[in-house]
Amino acid sequence: MDEEGLTRLMKELLPLLQNISEEGEVKSEDEIAGRVEAIKRELGAWFIDGYQIYQAS
Secondary structure, eight states: OOHHHHHHHHHHHHHHHHHHHHHTOOOOHHHHHHHHHHHHHHHGGGOOTTOOOOOOO
16 A cells, blocks of 8 residues: 555544544454454554554644
């Protein structure tokens, strides 16, 4: 995935992740962990395990 694709993906993911708790969409910790793992797989080599993803201001 190139930088443009990664940027586009992150722009789509951030609102979804921010709204998860507000909408009550996720009902369990396992479901959250599953979604995080799916994001890690999608990011592939761009994801560095142990580093948090920050939203720029």
